[in-house]
Amino acid sequence: MLAIMPARAQSVYPSKPITLVVAFAPGGATDTAARIVAKELAIELGQSVVVDNRAGAGGAIGAASVARAAPDGYTLLMGSGSELVVLPAVKIKPPYEALKEFQPVAEVGTVSFMLVANPSVPASSVQELIALAKAEPGKLSYASFGIGSTNHLLGEFFMHKTGTDLLHVPYKGSAAAANDLVAGEVKLGFDTTTVMMPLVRGGKLKALALLSATRAGDAPDLPTMTESGVALATQGWLGVLAPRNTSPDIVDRLNSAINKVLGMASVKEILSERGFNVVMTTPAQFSELIKVETREWTEIARAAQVQVE
Known part of the structure; x- marks a missing residue:
């Protein structure tokens, strides 16, 4: 009887509302995607997913709050390359290192x-x-x-x-x-x-x-920066991350649920209408993206000679 008590005491994840932190004020691309995904994710997980905007310090305040949160799957970050890769690349004293303090769960899309x-x-x-x-x-x-x-x-x-x-x-x-x-x-x-x-x-x-590598299908007359004579081509990305040391079981549960939401035709359509290209990945694939992006943006920051306090 005693041997099965701990198993019975453990609750099935998720058993309470989840907070999805956005590190910028309402109205931006990350916030928009977070609210679209959170609505369907709540249905898929059977628990409320509350979007919490924690803006300030170029996204560092919101991101750092998630890095410090308990690794229990109830505080997540809808993160972007801006606060996770670019900000640490230009800061004299980086507020965090993305792959050391966060567990990538699933990429959501590019913009x-x-x-x-x-x-x-x-x-x-x-x-x-x-x-x-x-x-x-x-x-x-x-x-x-x-x-x-x-x-x-x-x-x-x-x-x-x-x-x-x-x-x-x-x-x-x-x-x-x-x-x-x-x-x-x-x-x-x-x-x-x-x-x-x-x-x-x-x-x-x-x-x-x-600033993308190719012209957009919905704006075919708008040239790229490279076509305009300036060799500058990049894109933004966003995805869901958890605090480091979050259980692999929870990460896999979230990854599966998020990818299921992203695979819905209605979600793809509404994200596409707002300029997002939906991407579905494994946690390992998302980690590799962040690794590559960190290297590339560090090189850009160095080339542009940008450093901030």
């Missing part, structure tokens, strides 16, 4: 970045923008969703590649940055198609280039 401008900017192409920036060094401002974020480093790398000088204006999230960009408080933005494409289609911003 393209684009360079956009407020309509008041007298440039309709990347080359015209470069000429304008060189004529007025330090005057053209660009928004990012935080110091050390992906779009901060994209702006720095763009300047490095083109010999221009732009003014970086950091925000706590994409939504706030986009609002000021539309209002003309800042003039340029390197952000995801998820956030920017609706504003471009609505005539509130103008698109200058995609």
